[in-house]
Amino acid sequence: MNTIAELRHDFPLLTRTVDGQPLIYLDSGATSQKPQCVIDEINDFYRKNNANVHRGLHSLSEINTFKYEQVRVKLAKYLAVSEQEIVWTSGATESINIVAAGITKSLSQGDIILISALEHHANIVPWQQAAKLSGASLQVMPIDQQGVLDLTSALDMIAQLRPKVVACTHASNTLGNINDVEAIIKAAKKADAVTVIDGAQAFLHLRPNLSHLDCDFYVGSAHKALGPTGLGFLFGKYNKLNALPIFKTGGEMIETVTFSTTTYRNAPAKFEPGTPNISGVLGFGAALDYLDKIDSDLLQAYEQALFIYCLNALQNIEGITIYGDTENNIGTISFNYRAEHHYDIATLLNSYGVALRSGHHCTQPLISELGIEGTLRVSLAFYNSHADIDAFISALKSSIELIEG
CATH class of the missing domain: 3.40.640.10 (Type I PLP-dependent aspartate aminotransferase-like (Major domain))
Structure with missing residues (x-):
């Protein structure tokens, strides 16, 4: 078995583009990608x-x-x-x-x-x-x-x-x-x-x-x-x-x-x-x-490293609010930027090839308890890379610049 980072190559969909942009798939909470052996x-x-x-x-x-x-x-x-x-x-x-x-x-x-x-x-x-x-x-x-x-x-x-x-x-x-x-x-x-x-x-x-x-x-x-x-x-x-x-x-x-x-x-x-x-x-x-065939401890350690890397990058953007437990987490981050609507940001991110989810995520009572209308959600898996997160953060910053004009 290859290293955890190399397993990304087993997932054919991750090589595609969206509107000419490399796909950055950050929506595994909605559905995971499939390795070639499953297909x-x-x-x-x-x-x-x-x-x-x-x-x-x-x-x-x-x-x-x-x-x-x-x-x-x-x-x-x-x-x-x-x-x-x-x-x-x-x-x-x-x-x-x-x-x-x-x-x-x-x-x-x-x-x-x-x-x-x-x-x-x-x-x-x-x-x-x-x-x-x-x-x-x-x-x-x-x-x-x-x-x-x-x-x-x-x-x-x-x-x-x-x-x-x-x-x-x-x-x-x-x-x-x-x-x-x-x-x-x-x-x-x-x-x-x-x-x-x-x-x-x-x-x-x-x-x-x-x-x-x-x-x-x-x-x-x-x-x-x-x-x-x-x-x-x-x-x-x-x-x-x-x-x-x-x-x-x-x-x-x-x-x-x-x-x-x-x-x-x-x-x-x-x-x-x-x-x-x-x-x-x-x-x-x-x-x-x-x-x-994957060492589950290595998988979890790799996903946690990705999660912390992404979390730190988001926390360094002024105006970002992050919800949930950042200490005990499977690798999912829900966030908002100031008072901007999550839908607008998600739409802009899609133009950069970034696939993530926005909305209430089929948890309307939870979203109501948090006193918000919805969130942007990044949900990671072991086939993601640090480069994915870098591309996402770059696209997010560009999207914020467009919004703020």
Whole structure:
């Protein structure tokens, strides 16, 4: 395996230009880029092995079924859990919905669902629905003025309120904050609460060990971890996972069907009706193989060095306000320049080939708590370079000069 910096060459899209400018891709929080091996795996499936899984005795089907199920084993090993505890979904959003819909049926009037103020809409709205349908109440663990979770208050709320569910992001998609989910999970266990951790942003950067974290459920999306779009996973401790009611129905998930009744298979099959995203799973398998060859400590050290370099450069520009936890961060920086609208700056940056995100980042309640309309967001990954950051800072300074005339 090459050095971390050399891995950039494995990502073909990073060599393209935008309106004649070299692409500076700083939007990995929205979706990560894909190494050539992932693209090749998906291409090979459709060119050489296209056939359904679990549904045939012919060679193509048997080959694909074996490879498909081996990816489940790979992911389970990556997360330090059992393959029986891994469900394939369309993404972290569907994974949370499966859990929230299932838990709703066990909630009642007076029960409490506890989330943090940092959550993505996908970890807010399903719980709002659960509360509305069950009569439970949704309460929020607070953040401070900078946007950092108030851990002391959060732990006190868990101990005093004794919620039925504690749902929390491992790392904020908007601010990059790494939450102390281990402490939250431990407190939730003492309160006999079910823990649901949104790992969509953390998976690529932190390599979570779920046996160590000991949460009940953990979700992620392949496209944020070098894999294809339209695929995610739901981890659940097997007894908790298998106890959830079915979410969708169709073929493959059933044990027996008559016109009067149906029986269902155990997890994970009970949550996987219909023809799955075979190419997506195989592509994600290639992404996991790729990540497995990288020393995770080196990856994290490299990303942190990039983050600090970018953070320092931004802090040296007068008028920049930075939000969030800059001490415990996956490599994401949300910022604004004076009272200028984030959309205007992002548009100017795009003319220099800089791709980053502006807006509320699907965290409207968080943005409201911060008292702003939105931010510009730089979200880094290990395939970024110091040269990327230099080009971004140069483009930002030029954009500010244009704005200020």
